[in-house]
Amino acid sequence: MKLLLTIVQDADVGKLEQALREQGHQSTKLASTGGFLREGNTTLLIGVEDRDVSSVKEIIHANCRERTKVVTAGSPLHAVEGAFASQPMEVPVGGAIVFVLAVESFDRL
Numbered sequence: 001m002k003l004l005l006t007i008v009q010d011a012d013v014g015k016l017e018q019a020l021r022e023q024g025h026q027s028t029k030l031a032s033t034g035g036f037l038r039e040g041n042t043t044l045l046i047g048v049e050d051r052d053v054s055s056v057k058e059i060i061h062a063n064c065r066e067r068t069k070v071v072t073a074g075s076p077l078h079a080v081e082g083a084f085a086s087q088p089m090e091v092p093v094g095g096a097i098v099f100v101l102a103v104e105s106f107d108r109l
């Protein structure tokens with residue numbers, strides 16, 4: 001079994017959760033914050049059998065898209081990045097970041 005630790009943009013999460021449910025996959029949603037943009041995103045924990053990893057990745061890919069965020073003066077980023085971020089800049093975000101972790105055991109107790 002594998003745990004797909006999946007970081008997605010908030011705008012994509014509803015659609016993705018629905019698609020996962022429709023294909024019979026369970027997920028747990030956690031509110032999270034990106035370390036770079038310091039904006040909210042969503043982390044889904046998705047436990048899947050090894051044979052389903054590829055198809056779940058495809059579901060994720062099909063439901064999460066890349067967007068460009070413009071980081072403007074006055075954003076929290078500027079306070080920490082100083083001169084580097086003194087001009088507005090475009091940052092690509094997503095589709096999704098997926099970490100595939102081996103699961104030692106899965107128990108319902």
Ligand code: 2BA
Binds near residue numbers: 091
């Ligand atoms: P953030 O950390 O807020 O990053 C948002 C986007 O900013 C990233 O999109 C990336 O395109 C850009 N970015 C991040 N660090 C950068 C830097 N030092 N210089 C220039 N641009 C930078 P994604 O790569 O799609 O990541 C989306 C979110 O996924 C991240 O939000 C973070 O929450 C998570 N993430 C990405 N890589 C990660 C990793 N190696 N470990 C843990 N979380 C990660």
